């Protein structure tokens with residue numbers, strides 16, 4: 001096979017999903033977005049991306065979920081954003097295998113986009129700083145900048161201000177996705193000033209993590225949760241199912257509808273996961289993912305890794 005001079009060995013990268021441990025909505029902004037304060041956390045549920053060189057230039061994209069397989073996918077748009085910012089024409093084919101449910105509040109599409117920015121920045125030796133990548137990320141969507149960093153982070157503004165926090169002590173996470181699709185714009189639009197929160201829940205969790213205190217997980221607040229539960233009875237049913245199965249801390253992630261429960265003990269998490277699975281709920285048993293691990297989700301971007309070589313000697317295929 002002749003791949004041409006610019007051939008680089010194909011490689012896989014992982015795009016972790018997130019949960020919002022807290023999500024304070026402080027108010028509506030003049031630009032129509034909402035001012036947020038949130039502690040976000042990557043979890044081990046992940047999509048898989050394959051990057052492959054195209055000798056003839058151009059961008060090809062394939063996603064195994066037909067509804068997501070098009071040029072309006074954030075993966076494709078992330079490549080285009082990088083090309084516009086840098087003038088790069090190098091050809092790339094990206095294949096995306098989805099594991100993270102869409103419209104679930106778990107940031108799957110945003111994470112895929114951030115992984116593309118990070119991976120191509122390294123693969124094409126673009127030399128963009130984290131700040132520049134975050135700027136590009138913010139142009140793609142409010143949740144994308146967080147995923148440039150991953151781990152545990154304080155996210156503010158529209159989502160573009162991301163401050164790393166010390167990693168949350170490792171926890172097991174049961175995710176339950178009620179079978180309803182919630183549109184994020186509709187969820188935000190439905191909010192009234194009564195739903196706005198002060199930001200205290202986020203500030204409290206951020207200070208506890210910074211002080212190395214074990215955070216009080218029952219103080220977590222998700223501003224969108226009450227209204228989504230009210231509008232979508234299936235979400236309330238999911239919450240009741242988790243509590244009846246024995247989960248103590250149950251919250252909704254982002255604009256939902258996915259619910260999460262946190263556990264220190266795998267035994268307990270496993271018991272609850274099995275019980276919900278048997279009752280026919282769509283559930284996953286995952287864990288929190290640290291910032292170092294999220295950064296290493298790309299074979300070439302982990303701590304101490306050398307940048308890509310033309311030979312692609314570390315390639316996975």
Ligand code: C5P
Nearest residue numbers: 032033034036141142143158184185188
């Ligand atoms: O930025 P993104 O396109 O992902 O946001 C989707 C929608 O979610 C926005 O159109 C807006 O309705 C809502 N949103 C918001 N405030 C934010 C983030 C998102 O109102 N901070």
